[in-house]
Amino acid sequence: MRKFYRFSTTLLLLLVTVGWSWAQYTVTGTVTDERTGEPLIGATVLVRNTTRGAVADLDGRFSIAIEGNQQAVLVISSLGYISKNVDVSPSTTSIAVSLAQDATNLEEVIITGLASNIKRSNLANAVSSVSAQELVGTTNIQTTDGALYGKIAGANIRMNSGAPGGGVSIQLRGISTLTGASQPLIIVDGVYINNSFQRTGRATVSGAGGSNQDDGANRLADLNPNDIESIEVLKGPSAAAIYGTRANAGVIIITTKRGASGKTTVSLSQDIGFAQPLRLLGTDNWSEEKINFFFAEARRPLELERFRAAQSSNTFIDYEDYFYNNRAILSNTRLTVSGGNDKTRFFVSGNLADEDGTVRNTGFQRTSIRANIDHKITESIRLGVSSNYIRTDTDRGFTGNQNNSGASIGYNIAYVPNYYDLRRNSDGTYPINPYFSENPVAVTDLGTNNSLVNRFIQAFTLDADLFKSANSFLKLQLGGGLDFLQNTTLVHLPESLQFQRGSANPGDVLWGKQESFNTNLQAALVYNWNLGRVNMNSQAGLVRLDFRNNDLFNRGRGLAPGQINLQQATVQEINQQFFSEVQEAGVFLQQEANFEDKIIGTVGIRWDKSTLNGDPNKFFAFPRASVAFNLANFDFWGSKSTFSALKPRIAYGETAGPVPFGATFTPLNGTNIGGLLGSTVSTQIGNTTILPETASELEFGIDAGFLNNRIGLEATYYIKNSQNNIQNLTLAPSTGVNSTPSNEAELENKGIELAIFGAVIDKSNFRWNTRLMYWHNRLNMKRLGIPTYIQGGFGAGLGTFLYAEGFSPTTIVGTPAVPTNTGGFTFWGDAQPKFNMSWVNNFTFAKNFEFSFLMEYRKGGDNINLSTFLTDSGGTTKGWFDDDDGDGIPNGRQRPPAPHNNAGRWVQDATFLKIREIGLYYTVPKATLNQTFGNSVENVRLGASVNNAFLFTDYQGYDPETSTFGAQAVANNVDITPYPTPRRVFFHITIDF
Numbered sequence: 001m002r003k004f005y006r007f008s009t010t011l012l013l014l015l016v017t018v019g020w021s022w023a024q025y026t027v028t029g030t031v032t033d034e035r036t037g038e039p040l041i042g043a044t045v046l047v048r049n050t051t052r053g054a055v056a057d058l059d060g061r062f063s064i065a066i067e068g069n070q071q072a073v074l075v076i077s078s079l080g081y082i083s084k085n086v087d088v089s090p091s092t093t094s095i096a097v098s099l100a101q102d103a104t105n106l107e108e109v110i111i112t113g114l115a116s117n118i119k120r121s122n123l124a125n126a127v128s129s130v131s132a133q134e135l136v137g138t139t140n141i142q143t144t145d146g147a148l149y150g151k152i153a154g155a156n157i158r159m160n161s162g163a164p165g166g167g168v169s170i171q172l173r174g175i176s177t178l179t180g181a182s183q184p185l186i187i188v189d190g191v192y193i194n195n196s197f198q199r200t201g202r203a204t205v206s207g208a209g210g211s212n213q214d215d216g217a218n219r220l221a222d223l224n225p226n227d228i229e230s231i232e233v234l235k236g237p238s239a240a241a242i243y244g245t246r247a248n249a250g251v252i253i254i255t256t257k258r259g260a261s262g263k264t265t266v267s268l269s270q271d272i273g274f275a276q277p278l279r280l281l282g283t284d285n286w287s288e289e290k291i292n293f294f295f296a297e298a299r300r301p302l303e304l305e306r307f308r309a310a311q312s313s314n315t316f317i318d319y320e321d322y323f324y325n326n327r328a329i330l331s332n333t334r335l336t337v338s339g340g341n342d343k344t345r346f347f348v349s350g351n352l353a354d355e356d357g358t359v360r361n362t363g364f365q366r367t368s369i370r371a372n373i374d375h376k377i378t379e380s381i382r383l384g385v386s387s388n389y390i391r392t393d394t395d396r397g398f399t400g401n402q403n404n405s406g407a408s409i410g411y412n413i414a415y416v417p418n419y420y421d422l423r424r425n426s427d428g429t430y431p432i433n434p435y436f437s438e439n440p441v442a443v444t445d446l447g448t449n450n451s452l453v454n455r456f457i458q459a460f461t462l463d464a465d466l467f468k469s470a471n472s473f474l475k476l477q478l479g480g481g482l483d484f485l486q487n488t489t490l491v492h493l494p495e496s497l498q499f500q501r502g503s504a505n506p507g508d509v510l511w512g513k514q515e516s517f518n519t520n521l522q523a524a525l526v527y528n529w530n531l532g533r534v535n536m537n538s539q540a541g542l543v544r545l546d547f548r549n550n551d552l553f554n555r556g557r558g559l560a561p562g563q564i565n566l567q568q569a570t571v572q573e574i575n576q577q578f579f580s581e582v583q584e585a586g587v588f589l590q591q592e593a594n595f596e597d598k599i600i601g602t603v604g605i606r607w608d609k610s611t612l613n614g615d616p617n618k619f620f621a622f623p624r625a626s627v628a629f630n631l632a633n634f635d636f637w638g639s640k641s642t643f644s645a646l647k648p649r650i651a652y653g654e655t656a657g658p659v660p661f662g663a664t665f666t667p668l669n670g671t672n673i674g675g676l677l678g679s680t681v682s683t684q685i686g687n688t689t690i691l692p693e694t695a696s697e698l699e700f701g702i703d704a705g706f707l708n709n710r711i712g713l714e715a716t717y718y719i720k721n722s723q724n725n726i727q728n729l730t731l732a733p734s735t736g737v738n739s740t741p742s743n744e745a746e747l748e749n750k751g752i753e754l755a756i757f758g759a760v761i762d763k764s765n766f767r768w769n770t771r772l773m774y775w776h777n778r779l780n781m782k783r784l785g786i787p788t789y790i791q792g793g794f795g796a797g798l799g800t801f802l803y804a805e806g807f808s809p810t811t812i813v814g815t816p817a818v819p820t821n822t823g824g825f826t827f828w829g830d831a832q833p834k835f836n837m838s839w840v841n842n843f844t845f846a847k848n849f850e851f852s853f854l855m856e857y858r859k860g861g862d863n864i865n866l867s868t869f870l871t872d873s874g875g876t877t878k879g880w881f882d883d884d885d886g887d888g889i890p891n892g893r894q895r896p897p898a899p900h901n902n903a904g905r906w907v908q909d910a911t912f913l914k915i916r917e918i919g920l921y922y923t924v925p926k927a928t929l930n931q932t933f934g935n936s937v938e939n940v941r942l943g944a945s946v947n948n949a950f951l952f953t954d955y956q957g958y959d960p961e962t963s964t965f966g967a968q969a970v971a972n973n974v975d976i977t978p979y980p981t982p983r984r985v986f987f988h989i990t991i992d993f
Contacts, residue, residue, distance in 0.1 A: 027088045028063045029095035031056045031076060036764075040099060043078035048085070048596075049530050050470050067470060082709055083107050100708065101759070105129065111232045111253050113242040113604075114588060115477050115524035115539050122600045124626035124649040125239040126701050126716040126753055128152040130231040132257070134840070138852040138919035139945035140271045140332050140986050142166055142355065142364065143221040144228065144254070149916050150838035150856035153714075153753040153773040154235045158972060160963045162278075162981035164357040164364035165217040165394035165451070167197070169967040172235045172250035173718060174749035174777040174832075177657050177693055178725050178809060181967035184233075184250040185243060186220060189372075189386045189459035191481035192246075192520045192545060195220045197966050200396070201491045201510035201553055202449050204575065206407035208400065212965050215400045215979070219485060222390045222455050224351045224368040226269075226334055229257045236720050237697040241624035241653030244543075244586050244608040248657035248695045248722065256386060257338070258372050259347040264339030265938070266993040271332040273986035277324050277358055278948050279958055280980065282878040283871075284892075285316075286417045290881045293890070303417075310419035317421060319413040323444065324980050328356035328363075332986075340374070347372040358982050359409070360444055362397040366390065380465040386481075388457040396449050398440075399979040401964050406438020406499045407447065410867065410977025413440055415874035430498070435874070438499045448492040448564075456484045472529035477541075480521035487514040492564050505571050507559030517548045524588075535594045539604075543586040551578040580661045584610040587619075598634055601627040612659040614690040626651035632705075645705030645712075652699070656692040663690050663726070663741045683738040684728070691743050695722040711758035722747040727786050744785030747809075751777035767844040776835035779808040788823050792971030796825050799864040799903045801970055808832060809970050812862055814903025828907040829862030831973040848925060854917040858960070863910045865957050865975045866964075868895075910960035910973070912953035919945035921988070939992035947984040 031043040039060025046053040047066055054064040056078075066072050069090050077083035081099035088095065102108070110127050111117045120129070130151050141147035143166035149157050156174075160167040169183065176182045186195045197218050199211040208214075232253040234240040240247035284290075291303045310316055336349040351368040367390070374384045402408035415436045416422065422441045424430050430442040459481035467474040488511075493500055495507030524541030553576040556569025566572055590604030607619040628649040631637060665686040668679040701716040725745035731737055757771035781804060788804040790796060790813060802811040802823045810831040818826050838856040845851070871877035872892045880892030887894075895905035921943035929937050953960055958980040963972040 023069045024065050024067045025069065025090045025093055026063060026065050027074065027093050027095065028061070029097060030060045031062065031078065032060055032096075032098045033081075034098040034100045037098075040078045040081065043076060043081075043099070046075045046077075048073040048075050049533070049535060051468055051473050051528075052470065077107060079108075081107065101762070102709070105712075111255065112234070112239065113539075113590065114522055114543065115526055115541060116242075116537070116590065116592065118592075118600075121630065121645065121647070122594065122597060122628060124600060124602065124628035125651045125699060126154070126235065126714060127239055128154070128233040128235065130233070132229050135228055135231065136225050138854065138917040139947045140273070140330075140984070140988070141225055141947060142353070142984075143168065143217075144223045144225045145170060145218065145220045147225050148231070150773075150840065150854050152233050152235075153716075153755055153775045154751065154777070155233070156777070156833065156836070158963060159959065159961045159981060160966050160972070161215050161396075161399070161979045162358075162959065163215060163217075163396040163399065163979040164355055164362050165392065165396060166221040167215065167217045167966065168220075169963065169972055170252075171969075172233065173720055173751055174779050175747060175809070175969045176249040176695060176720075176722050177969050178727065178745055178747070178803070179660060180969065182249045182969035183218075183967055184252050185240075185246045186252050186254065188223065188254045188457060189256055189481070190461060190479045190520075190522075191457055191459045191483055192518055193219075193457060193483045194485050194516045194518055196516075198451075198487050198514050199512065199551070199553070200449065200451055200489045201512050201575070202396075202398070202407075203401070204553075204555070205405070205491045205493060205508050205510050206398065206401075207403035207405040208408075209403070212968055213401050214966070215396060215964070216966065217394060217396070217451070218967065219453070219455075219487075222366070222368075222392050222453060222485075223254070223388075224334075224349070224353075224366070224370070224390075226351065227256045227349055227368070227370050227388075229255050231255070236653070236699060236718055237622075237655040237695045238624065238626065238651035238653035238699040238718070241622045241655055242588055242590065242604055242606055243655065244588075244606040244622045245584060245610055245620070245656045245658055245692060247655040248693060256370065256372060256388075257336075257347050257349075258374060258384075259338040259340045259345035261340050261342055261345060264337065267334075267336045267990060268993075269332075269334040269988070269990040271330070271986045271988050273330040273984060275328040275330055275355070275358055275982035275984045276326075277958070277980040278983040279951050280320055280325060281956065281958065283318055283320050283418060283876050284878050284880040286419055286875075287881075290875070293881075294875045307417075307419045310421075315421050316418045317423070318418060319416060319422075319440075322423075323360075323409050323413065323440065324358055326358050326360055328358045328982065330355045330984060330986065343376045345374045357395070357397065357979075359397045359399070359979065362395045362979075364395075365393040367392075382463045384461040386457075386459040390453070390455040390457075392451075392453040392455075394451045394453075396451070397979065398443050398447055398449060399977060401976040404437050404499075405493070406433075406436060406440070406497075407443055407493060408977060409440045409444060411870060412436050412438055412443075414867075414870035414876055414977065417876070432498055438497060442497055443493070446494050446497065448490055450490045452488045454486045456482075458482050472527070474525065474527045477524045477526060478522070480519070483516070483518040485514075485516045488512070489514070490564070495559055495561060503557075505558030505569075507561075507563075507569070508555070508557050509559060509564050509566065509569065510553060510555045510575060511566060512551070512553045514552075515550045519546045520544065531593075533596055537592040537594075539588070539590040539592075541588050543584075543588065545582075545584040545586075547580070547582040549578065549580045551576065553577075582611055582658075582661065584608060584612075596633065598630050599627065600630070601625075608656070610658060610692070612661060612663070613692055614659075614664055614688045620656060620692060620694075622654045622656065624651070624653035626653075643704055643706065644709045645703065647703040649701045649703070650699065652697065654694060654696045656694045657722075659690050659692055660726070660741070662686070664688050681737070685737045685740050687740045687742060690726070690741060691724050693722060693724050693726060693743070695720060697721075706758075709758075710762060711756070711760075714753070714755040716753040718749075718751055718753075720749040721782070722749070727784070729786060742785075744783075745781065746783035748780045748782045749777055751775065765845065765847060769842040771840045773838045774835060777832065779810060779832055781805055781807055781809055790823055790825065792965075792968075793864050793974050794866070797903055798866060798869065799828060799907050801831075802827075812864065812907050814907070816902050826902065826904065828904045829909075831861055831863070831970075833858050834860035848923045850919075850921045850923075852917065852919045853915065855913065855915045857913045859911050861910045861960075861973070862907050863955065863957065863960060863962070863973045863975050865906050865908045865955075867958075867975050867977050868908075868956055869906050870977065908955055908957075910953070910955050912951060912955065912960045914951050915949040917945070917947060918949050919943060937991060937993060939990070941988070941990040943988040945986045945988065947986070948981055949983065951981075
């Protein structure tokens with residue numbers, strides 16, 4: 001009887017439990033746009049703290065079953081709208097929800113790591129996000145990095161040259177290293193891509209010096225900006241710690257566009273435009289009085305004869321106008337096809353960009369083909385692949401620095417008076433240039449500086465749901481890919497050129513072949529579960545990175561006439577051969593906790609090892625932690641009439657920068673002794689105890705929303721310390737060698753980033769969105785570890801940089817000597833700006849018109865303007881013969897400050913205001929399209945735009961944003977006759993079928 005009682009009780013409890021588990025109710029409803037009342041197709045409906053969800057149909061309707069018979073909370077969201085939480089119960093099963101547009105982007109999902117993303121409203125870091133509309137929606141930008149100007153608080157972006165194909169330096173939150181380039185890690189669809197400034201060889205042939213003066217383009221120029229869906233920028237270690245060894249300078253995560261289920265859409269876009277120099281400086285006119293003052297007495301009769309001959313024939317030539325002020329034709333054609341169904345989605349695009357340069361015989365061509373495909377293998381397994389083939393062909397011409405070879409337009413014409421004609425003779429020959437070593441007209445017409453890139457980027461992701469219940473899931477994420485880059489370069493100065501004819505072996509050619517093959521693979525387990533009212537997201541994973549580089553440069557001199565073949569050269573040499581293989585591996589753990597969108601915390605750690613380190617088997621740890629408090633979501637907050645959102649946040653993280661390749665080894669240099677081939681030990685020895693350069697960052701911030709999140713505010717303060725910076729340690733002479741790389745320096749960056757943004761006006765027929773940003777960074781050398789020294793530029797007489805404790809390495813010093821000053825010279829300026837501001841506005845009016853503009857203001861930051869040094873030396877600077885103080889000495893011979901013989905003459909304030917982008921577009925009404933084309937055309941958009949529209953500055957150069965030294969961390973502000981920045985004007989048409 002007792003057994004029967006126990007069995008009956010157990011059966012009753014089982015039936016009750018089963019009945020409870022079967023109990024459920026269904027909620028139906030609609031989701032619409034609050035402003036227009038239109039249904040929001042694809043809006044998502046989730047039951048909070050469960051894995052159960054639904055999607056709104058074409059009419060905005062949804063239906064979702066809820067287990068149990070208790071009250072639940074539905075989280076309803078749609079891309080670009082502010083999500084809502086709605087309480088439902090068995091007595092409330094029919095709802096109508098309207099969502100307001102998200103003017104402050106609080107609901108956008110941000111990629112924050114290797115296997116994680118989060119809503120911006122829950123983010124504990126200041127991660128900048130740039131959408132496709134913000135990137136290229138206003139005007140056509142030649143390169144992706146160039147499209148980021150003024151759109152990222154905390155980024156100091158500098159265009160190194162106006163030459164076709166770009167060349168942009170990006171520094172996030174100051175300088176992270178004293179060696180090489182302080183450039184962020186670039187990841188495209190999960191692939192670690194090569195964004196290096198690859199050598200072209202121009203500086204070798206022109207005699208300018210090292211490859212950092214090649215005026216090369218970084219390889220982000222290969223990527224078609226119009227393929228990009230969004231860009232996330234992790235600006236410091238507190239956000240980028242999960243990327244470990246390569247994240248010291250920040251991480252830029254690029255996600256390309258993908259297809260959506262539904263009707264197949266075909267889109268054809270055509271941009272046609274032209275470019276002209278944004279700014280020319282003009283040249284000084286000559287007179288007999290100026291000739292008698294400028295030239296030595298013995299030279300004056302000849303120069304006066306040339307001047308009078310030009311007067312009689314009226315053949316004065318403005319060489320700046322002749323070389324630089326040419327109209328360039330620009331064309332960009334794009335075709336995309338996208339669509340799919342529930343199982344397979346696709347996005348296929350083709351792009352052809354063909355842009356001339358404003359200097360004759362220069363230009364940029366890019367051909368790109370992309371295919372992004374997502375396929376649902378089963379309900380639990382999803383595969384995504386991204387394939388991108390790119391071919392770029394760039395002729396950058398001859399601008400920038402050179403030494404005596406004459407292979408630079410600006411360097412040459414600095415010394416040529418406007419009364420001497422260098423243009424080609426009627427018989428096809430070129431006049432001899434008596435004022436400098438080369439005729440720049442001949443170099444422009446006959447010289448070659450070409451780079452031909454073939455590139456293939458392949459990415460894949462594989463997601464597998466391993467376990468799923470009502471309140472938790474476990475999934476496996478595999479991802480990775482490859483980046484294969486081959487760059488063939490050709491620099492050629494034919495034997496007929498003036499300088500070549502005077503050399504022992506006339507005719508100079510340099511062929512380069514550079515290949516890089518990068519692969520990366522990562523695997524992560526993601527477990528999402530609930531701990532009471534806290535949603536937990538646990539991640540663990542492995543990362544493997546492989547980088548291979550193979551460079552070979554061959555030079556031939558004494559070429560046979562008309563030849564560029566190395567075998568036709570009298571002197572053949574291997575200019576450079578370089579191989580490198582680097583392997584890195586990492587392990588990461590991360591735990592995220594979300595208490596009802598009120599308190600959001602994250603802790604994580606990554607361990608990395610690298611063959612670049614002194615101990616290749618040692619793992620270095622990079623921890624991170626962050627917490628954010630959404631105060632407006634707490635019950636005690638009450639009315640949200642003033643603050644609709646308020647989120648204080650704090651984050652900490654550590655990262656590293658890779659050790660330069662070869663720092664652990666002592667190089668062997670080839671030599672020939674008595675006709676026998678041998679090797680000698682370098683004067684710099686390797687350091688087998690070298691450590692990676694590490695960085696730590698503490699970030700504080702507060703985000704706020706006003707007027708139901710129509711207006712948003714972001715404020716961030718950070719302290720970033722970069723330790724173990726590598727410097728060359730001088731050794732005692734008794735060692736027999738000179739130096740070894742050593743971890744000796746420490747940098748500190750402190751900064752503020754502010755942004756206010758939102759919809760100032762939001763009416764049915766007029767909408768004004770705006771974003772105003774301010775940021776500044778303060779850099780200090782906290783520790784050097786070796787004696788104070790000066791380095792960079794071209795010496796103390798023209799301006800160089802101070803490396804000393806207590807000073808920023810961007811401090812510019814130079815003559816005259818001041819023994820009591822640190823470093824022994826006069827302080828003349830600082831390359832680091834005092835602050836930056838940008839303002840972007842978007843106006844939608846009359847329903848179908850859209851007007852946008854972006855302006856950026858940079859206060860302070862000094863350049864070393866050696867272009868003026870050259871033109872003053874040649875007497876061609878505009879206003880050179882003016883005499884402002886009336887003392888009988890022209891301005892070109894006594895630049896301030898007195899006594900007019902110091903480096904301060906060439907250090908100039910680079911403050912500027914640029915109107916970077918202006919665009920006006922008109923979308924043809926749907927009714928008009930239907931009347932004209934029936935149902936065959938879905939959308940037509942017409943527009944006109946300008947890139948680099950206006951520049952306002954007192955700086956005496958073509959552009960304050962310039963650098964002959966490319967992307968160097970320090971000394972990236974030296975101006976030597978660069979390619980002038982172009983103003984680009986476009987007319988657009990886009991047709992969607």
